[in-house]
Amino acid sequence: MAEDKQMDEAAEKELEGVPEELREETADGSPELQEHDRLAELENQLAEAKQNVLYAQAETQNVRRRAEKDAADARNYAATGFARDVLSVNDNLQRALDAIPKEIRDEEKWKGLITGIEATGRELENVFGKHGITRVAAKGLPLDPNVHQAMMEIPSDEAEPGTVVQEIQAGYMIKDRLLRPALVGVAKKPD
Incomplete structure (x- = not known):
């Protein structure tokens, strides 16, 4: 009797969720699915399983x-922090060159030093180029908030309002990402 009760419970569990009209009672009174209905239920389960496999494959492909993409970004942009640090070295080198007065530039005894500083600047630019670091164009262009940061407005009759007329600090891109915006002065109509 205990075995019969377990079998009845097992049959009931198997038929959970199956509508009453699809059930059929056997000679001993236990419910059973009609054969073709059972086949239809199995086909539905198979179709659902196939759909789940397709979803899982699509998700795996997306992952x-x-x-x-994450690995490619890591390769392309791994040097971003280092590049930002080296930009300040480049800025200081350029400031040093700009600070040399004309009369010293013409003196023979300083020409070697000045040529060396200029060569170092060119080499830095070459290294930047090898690693996809490019300077942002600024002067003479309309202000682009994606790559320029306006620091001041400068009254000007010669330039259209909103045009970059002064570059305070050069901006740079690394590949297609902004590394540092160009700090600029923008023209405005004179008062």
Whole structure:
């Protein structure tokens, strides 16, 4: 009797969620699915399982693509922090060159030093180029808030309002991302 009760409970559990009209009682009174209805139920389960497999495959492919993109970004932009630090070295080198008065530039005894500083600046620019670091164009262009940061407005009759007329600090891109915005002065109509 205990076995019969367990079998009845097992049959009931198997038929959970199956509508009453699809059930059939056997000779001993236990419910059973009609054969073709059971087949239809199994086909539905198979179709659902196939759909779940397709969703899982699509999700796996999306995860793989995201991982590949993240790896490519890591390779392309790994040097971003270092590049920002080196930009300040480049800025100081340029300030040093700009601070040399014309009369000293013409003196023979300083020409070697000045040539060396200029060569170091060119080499830095070459290294930047090798690593996809490019200078942001600024002077003479309309202000672009994506790559320029306006620091002041300068009254000007010669330039259209909103045009960059002074570059305070050069901006740089690394590949297609902004590394540092150009700090600029923008023309405005004179008062």
